[in-house]
Amino acid sequence: MKFMKQILLLIGVAMFFCLEACHEKTVGYLITENASYDPDTMYVRKTPDPQLDWFRIENKAPWKSLALQGYEGTELIYFYVESVTYEGPLSEAAGEEAAQNFMKNLSVRSGGALEYPFENDAVPGTYKVSIRLTNPGYSHVLQDAMKIIVTE
Template identity: 50%
Template structure:
């Protein structure tokens, strides 16, 4: 009888100690996260025909919102990195000017001095308890 009681106490103590670790709140799944389309052309020299409204309003270049992620609200988005093959200084300058709006819409202002090239962006999603990076998910092509 004492042996059974002792075993029961050990099992209960093990459950109590094992159950005391902190479990993160909610969930975050980014395996299917993407932008569709995932590329945006940024013209350094605006075209009066195609960019008339942008020129009038000083409007920035804006991607669509990120799709395909799931998670417990509130999900915050931030720019993790910007890369450009053979153009690290340009990538750093591009990242300084890039921002993100709610639901992951990427915003790049007009009138910057970033060199022409392809700039590939990775975005971090964070919510209570989780943080994941969607690598190389959007490309800006800067042309003159």
């Protein structure tokens, strides 16, 4: 009888380890606690300054931020514009429309660098951009990671 209990216990322990070994675990990691843009504000001038923006004017170069910093994770990490909000003189409905239009023209390059076209129809105001980082098995949104100020 004692021998039978030991065999049942052994079978139970073996089944536990077999089931635990079959459980799929997500491989890799994504750490975004310290992720940020530095500087975290970008200016887009609707009327470029001839002295400050001479190269941009000559080449119609887009407005660009620096790459996102302070994140770690298993490669490949993809970056997406998750959302854009508008702060400015427009009504709430017009502000939401301005934010959606702004988001359509905003793109993310490698390393999370943001890019906005030189020639654009953005409404002046402040836009807050949230960025999603995704890699195999993980995803995280950095809420209001970049502030883009559009001036006349």
